[in-house]
Amino acid sequence: MYGAVKxxxxxxxxxxxxxxxxxxxxxLKEKIMEKSGLFGRKQKRVIHAVKDISLEIPQEKIIGVxxxxxxxxxxxxxxxxxxxxxxxxxxxxxGVDAVKNHLWxxxxxxxxxxxxxxxYWRLTAKENLRYFGSLYGLSGVxxxxxxxxxxxxxxxxxxxxxxxxxxSKGMKQRLQIARGLINDPIYLFMDEPxxxxxxxxxxxxxxxxxxxxxxxxxxxxxxxxYISEAEELCDYIYILDKGRIIAEGTKEQLKGLxxxxxxxxxxxxxxxxxxxxxxxxxxxxS
Amino acid sequence: MKKFxxxxxxxxxxxxxxxxxxAYVYFSLLIWPILGFFEVYYAYKPFxxxxxMGIEDGKTLLAFLGTGFMxxxxxxxxxxxxxxxxxxxxxxxTLEIASLTxxxxxxxxxxxxxxxxxxxxxxxxxxxxxxxMYTKTIRWDNLFLLPAVLLLLIIxxxxxxxxxxxxxxxxxxxxxxxxxxxMPMTLFSGTRVPVDSFPCWARIxxxxxxxxxxxxxxxxxxxxxxxxxGWQAEILGLLICLGVMTAxxxxxxxxxxxxxxxxxxxxxx
Numbered sequence: 309m310y311g312a313v314k315x316x317x318x319x320x321x322x323x324x325x326x327x328x329x330x331x332x333x334x335x336l337k338e339k340i341m342e343k344s345g346l347f348g349r350k351q352k353r354v355i356h357a358v359k360d361i362s363l364e365i366p367q368e369k370i371i372g373v374x375x376x377x378x379x380x381x382x383x384x385x386x387x388x389x390x391x392x393x394x395x396x397x398x399x400x401x402x403g404v405d406a407v408k409n410h411l412w413x414x415x416x417x418x419x420x421x422x423x424x425x426x427x428y429w430r431l432t433a434k435e436n437l438r439y440f441g442s443l444y445g446l447s448g449v450x451x452x453x454x455x456x457x458x459x460x461x462x463x464x465x466x467x468x469x470x471x472x473x474x475x476s477k478g479m480k481q482r483l484q485i486a487r488g489l490i491n492d493p494i495y496l497f498m499d500e501p502x503x504x505x506x507x508x509x510x511x512x513x514x515x516x517x518x519x520x521x522x523x524x525x526x527x528x529x530x531x532x533x534y535i536s537e538a539e540e541l542c543d544y545i546y547i548l549d550k551g552r553i554i555a556e557g558t559k560e561q562l563k564g565l566x567x568x569x570x571x572x573x574x575x576x577x578x579x580x581x582x583x584x585x586x587x588x589x590x591x592x593x594s
Numbered sequence: 595m596k597k598f599x600x601x602x603x604x605x606x607x608x609x610x611x612x613x614x615x616x617a618y619v620y621f622s623l624l625i626w627p628i629l630g631f632f633e634v635y636y637a638y639k640p641f642x643x644x645x646x647m648g649i650e651d652g653k654t655l656l657a658f659l660g661t662g663f664m665x666x667x668x669x670x671x672x673x674x675x676x677x678x679x680x681x682x683x684x685x686x687x688t689l690e691i692a693s694l695t696x697x698x699x700x701x702x703x704x705x706x707x708x709x710x711x712x713x714x715x716x717x718x719x720x721x722x723x724x725x726x727m728y729t730k731t732i733r734w735d736n737l738f739l740l741p742a743v744l745l746l747l748i749i750x751x752x753x754x755x756x757x758x759x760x761x762x763x764x765x766x767x768x769x770x771x772x773x774x775x776x777m778p779m780t781l782f783s784g785t786r787v788p789v790d791s792f793p794c795w796a797r798i799x800x801x802x803x804x805x806x807x808x809x810x811x812x813x814x815x816x817x818x819x820x821x822x823x824g825w826q827a828e829i830l831g832l833l834i835c836l837g838v839m840t841a842x843x844x845x846x847x848x849x850x851x852x853x854x855x856x857x858x859x860x861x862x863x
Contacts, residue, residue: 428688
């Protein structure tokens, strides 16, 4: 154990992450060029990245966070994953104050993002997993067994000793998932995990994500720009815009919001989640 | 403590796996340091050496420069490694992933330093070891001094490297550190020129660099050169330097961690 638990709340049995009124302000340093002078001066400006977000991530569920670029999705994930501290608001994980006990939280969560970063390309899959596992204090036979299990789970057993730089995009993404599971986290934060993948690999990854939540009992927070992915995977969806939650519900509930606005129903078919999302954001902005 | 050692071991192993993929690495391990060494040796050799600061002849000069370059290579490899690893880790996104784990940042810093030290200088240190035997600076009767000297170098360089790793956590471009520690460290720490031959102001500057004390202690222990300050003062100076560097490392890591919690970026600008 890396740190003693401080401020355990009464509701110890809650199997969920609860965020209440999270706010995150950043200080942005802008360079102002004067008419004379070479270097200019710096001016500080406060950016309200997340204004007020309350959400829950229960175990065994996949929670979607959707929104356009700059809506505050990544900042929200970073706060929930204890990478950054919220400016205000409360955050608990299974009843434990996540802001005060961020080291304790870090043992029980992990983050998986899309793209090809976050891995050592010159190292093999096994070497990558051994390194990241060691950072969680794992070693010896336990770590070897965990690595073997994860490589089998993500289908990289045969490529275990090949340097990552020779991997395809899909293989790298599968290794990212294995890396994210190395500490056997209770909660996973997935930031666009199928970004840039072809439809076959993306489907494989989606099946894996579904199993991680519904079969293995992990709580997953998923952000994605692929609406069909959210529709397929998410049990509950939050829609963010300009740092606030503007709508939430199951995909059926979100689609149902459009029923009160006949102009958007352009065909006899049920509106898609994508139409619902665009309409909700447009309504909010107007 | 067990987890601290696991993290250190993981860092050392990772560096070894990450950096040893090409035979060209032996140029930086052995060829360039030896070329640098012989460049200085042959620059000094034509001049008449009549007991200048204890350097009496060609063999003493070899031993003097050998010890200087051996210690300098250990310290300089820490600067290079901290700079290159910090850049790679930041660009590759692995720094952020590491910051997501509960691993001790102090263990990571020292692990990186020790890993770099072991893999980057061992060949040149072997060369210097043979040089010291060739010049009969190390003989059978004082062979026990060799591991003692190596231990001193390993501990000092690791503490130094740990501090540099912490410094590079703050910035994606701390190239000023390279500028500060390249030529000034070579000159003022007495790698090539005895510190006692410096004017007073330069001797004061030399006290800032832990490498100065390291080199002086090694040369004193191997009877290459006496220290005008006395060996006790050199050891005390080194201990103070190591203490200050450790304190600075702990402080910087704490600040970097707090800054990262504020902004999500392990960098100040």
